[in-house]
Amino acid sequence: MEAKLMVAATTSTPTGVAVPRVKLGGPEGLEVSKMGLGCVGMSATYGPPPPQMEMIKLVHRAIDLGITFxxxxxxYGPHTNEILLGKALKGGWRxxxxVATKFGVSLKxxxxxxxxxxxxxxxxACESSLQRLGIDCIDLYYVHRIDxxxxIEDTIGELKKLVEEGKIKHIGLSEASGATIRRAHAVHRLTAVQTEWSLWSREFEQQILPTCRQLGIGIVPYSPLGRGFLAAGPTFIRDLSHTDFRKRFPRFKEENLEHNKKIYERIREMARGKGCTAAQLALAWVLMQGRDVCPIPGTTKIEHLCQxxxxxxxxxxxxxxxxxxxxxxxxxxKGERHAFMSHTWINSDTPLPSQQ
Incomplete structure (x- = not known):
């Protein structure tokens, strides 16, 4: 049964769209805009970072248009993405x-x-993120990857203390298995689970989606546009910077790209018939998956934000x-969805406390 997610007021935008307000995690959960904004591309993760002031303007424009999550x-960066968002939220924007941020992964x-x-x-990690963001409390704090x-009881136990201390409001997991989600939820209520979910990344639906809905946990899909492929097709992959880590993804390797481009072409053809873009069609599919779903497509361009x-x-x-x-x-x-599968939900179970 689909978890109930409260729909609040909407915000009309200059694009002519009213962006709904919803609550992740049920009536006592976190109220957010129905669509969020993934900020990872605003830093160095996808190649050279865009000009900082342009990204700050993008954040402000998103807020004006009704995007608040x-x-x-x-x-991300690492660290520079939080610093950037913190700068953008100064002067009354906060x-x-x-604000949702994550911890648990670092480069060594x-x-x-x-x-x-x-x-x-x-x-x-929490104390450092608060400092970089320049805020007193994180609205939603995710375990980015599972150790x-x-x-997991030890990890969530410390997060529970941070909630009690007022340093975070809500707890989430990213790329966690169903068993891990259940064990975490038993320690402290989870507000959201974040995972890759798009037309061509749907393993999530088999085990994790039913678990979230049974427990009343909100769902935050990242890369709802297939890391850009479902929006622009194979051309954009070939044009990516050599430092863009997406070039390492199996689905974007030459041996798979020629096959996978057929998926994009069929989506684009249907989109033409409906009078929208391929990106809008693919994103609409994610949005219609339920009122407990809040995708966070990323972009560095105001034009794409509006679309x-x-x-x-x-x-x-x-x-x-x-x-x-x-x-x-x-x-x-053709090809796995991620280049680093050992760090995703496939291997995200943890030992029981007695097994330490």
């Missing part, structure tokens, strides 16, 4: 938004990822929804 992480040495969830690290060495918001106007019939899903079913996609 901003997603960052201490890993009280207009909901030669691009080797380290995942940590021990209580000492949890607290230190398979530490019982993403306008996807709220795109309506899909059940037949169109099923046809879209057939274009990007598991058998139609």
């Amino acid at each position: 901003f997603d960052t992480s201490d890993f 009280n207009k938004v909901e 040495g030669d691009e080797k990822l380290e995942v940590r969830g021990d209580p000492k690290y949890v607290r230190a 398979t060495r530490v019982p 993403n918001i306008e996807s709220l106007l795109v309506e899909l019939t059940q037949r169109e929804k099923e046809e879209l899903e057939s274009y990007a079913c598991a058998n139609a996609v």
